[in-house]
Amino acid sequence: MNRTQRTPRTDRTQHVDDLVVIGAGPYGLSIGAHAAAAGLDVRVLGRPMASWRDHMPEGMFLKSEPWASNLSDPAGRHTLAAYCAGRGLPAEHGHPMPISAYADYGLWFARHSGPEVEERTVTAVAPHGDGCFRISTLEGPPLLARTVALAVGMLPFRHYPRALRPLPAELCSHSTGHRDLARFRGLDVTVIGGGQAAMETACLLAELGAEPRLVARAGGLNWNTPVKPLARGLLHRLRDPHSGLGTGWRNWAYAELPAAVRRLPAGKRERIAATALGPAGAWWLRERFEGRVPVLLGHRLHDAAAVGDRTRLALTGAAGEPVVLDTGHVIAATGFVPDLARLDLLDQNLRAALRRTGRGGTPELSAGFESSYPGLFFAGLVTAPSFGPSMRFVHGAGFAAGRLVRGVRRRLAGRGAQPGTSGAGAAALAPEAGHPKSFMG
Template sequence: MISPIATLIVGAGPFGLGLASYLQRRRHDYRLVGKPLEFWERHMPRGMLLRSSANWYLDPDHEWTIERFFAQHHPDRAPAEPISREQYLAYMSWFMQQSEIGAQPHYVRHLTRNGTAFTAELENGETIRARNVVLATGFRDFACYPAGLVARLPEGRYQHTCDAVNLDLYRGKRVLLIGGRQSAFETAALLCEAEAAHVHLSYRHDTPRFVEADWSWVETIVEQMASHPAWFRELTPEQQEAYRHKLWAEGRLKLEPWLESRICRDEVTLHPRTEVASVTRKPDDSLLVTLTDEETFVVDDIILATGYQVDIKRLPFLSEALQEAVAVRNGFPLLDVHFQSTVPGLYFSSFPAGQSFGPFFGFTVAVRTAAKLIGEAVC
């Protein structure tokens, strides 16, 4: 049976939920498909702390905020206390309830365009036809496995951080973490707290400073873009690159101070300004690691904290015709000021919007602006 609707939202993470709330309040004919909060529940480790503040709430109408959630459910929480993954999951569930958002917990198996409408085939066999489709699928399909690095690693002996989330499995083990951003250092701290025997971190740059990141300027930019969505694309290429570097520096050159005491311990060895030169499997199935500074050590497992890289061809459900029809640059879809791609009616939100709207849209700080601009276009 084919169900005709106005707008189909694919992805039930923060960006999908924010847009669904906007459309729900305006009684727009939409459906949200995807497994709610799945990436946060299944691909982020227990005990993780967010770098974002309570200002990064999801409601584009500013009613169901994180502060309101904390006031109701955690009234004794200190304002400066970092938000945990568990608290944020609870907030998102509460937000869905308050906004009366329902999601159909199935993946899209295949998405095609027929004439002026889209046809989505779900994994449960249902078919949905929609005038508009908004892809808010987040990060999962864009996990980065650098080809040169992976070529030096034994097959089957490494995982990306988005899959290495049950850190109890590393109890008593020696682990190499490759990467030098906040996620790598926090994973190292969580591994130690899960009683890993030893954790090595290898990264190509100097060790970041333990200094609180300042995201206030990002919040201001993203909020203003709700009324001036062309702001980033109107900048010169040099200005755009300067903002990318500023955001990169905020996230890459700083580590949150609450990590310092958890990292500066005997069980953690830092290897700044290094890369993995080789990894050799030993007779006892352990791994002999050699770094570019010629230091060697033995580990049992390797985790890649190598981030994410957008390439829309990695979205498994997009038909070949749609992939070919969407204009891209550096793997990102090129979008108009309402997040619409070069395929009329096909919108991209979240991380893939970064080429056209700036790198800020890979963070939940941009949920409300994206919801407002897309919502205005489809309503």
């Protein structure tokens, strides 16, 4: 595929892109690939695979199976298996893949599929003129686009328990805040949470010479069972089919029928998004974890305070008894809560005007991932209450990218725009007076 080449303009008009994709993770890169193949004039802004490269500790592994973790291009050529085959790397069912190798795959995909990614830090997205959007960045003048796709991933939606929010950064961090856990060697660290991120973080801490403990509200830890072979008899396949989200008909429906999930009542969709495929550790982690990480189960955190260079946690134990922990650092592996209120880069008035799904804070979306504001599209975690739990995983990127780009084409056709042609927008725009919170990839 030919890479998009951009040359500076010398006149006083500004180019108007068909589509600007904000975010260069699996969803943003997949949308860019589909849009370029469809002939759209598209830009992808962000740091490619930023979450995977910068916010996951060394030594972590991909929990999903390699065959369920492909980024999506229309021809299906740039798969994880294709990348690994050219480098002698295993991409086999039942064999976990290092996160570092997966991040390298994403960078390879970005180089070979879709437009060249522009490492710009987006600070604001706002309506501009007649049906366009103005995208402000820290690097260079603003851009104009007829449509925008927000594929900002999970980082804007990091969740901290309320009790931990007042703590300073040197005493408390989120599990996505670390690339290198070696800084905690010799320090006692309390990890809050009961899912894969919590258990794998605690396990890595122990292996690096820290003294971790895990605190979880649940009365027990859930572990995924070892994966079943891909090659099975017909009866076994019919009884318990494989899918990109695991085995079983329920998981198969979530993985393969997101459009059907969207037709369910809003309340049911929200419950599915919040509860399906709940916290659980990967089967391959269990042997490394058990016996090495002390665990406090059934404990609820209700207060935290800095005491010198340490933190005192006030908990309620499984029997209702008070428990006080003194710890050197707290890592909140407490997941993500998608909410439009956290998207500071989106114009405040526009954000407030968007229709929400059910009672939650996520946008109501069309079958083409378009919000109630014409031309503004969403992808990734924030769309899970509309299309189901597959949008929480890379596996959903193919469905989302194809549907979203078709939605963009319909929107452009409705406006009478010809995809792939430049537009003379407003006159050159004046510099911003200031920048709100930013997002990059």
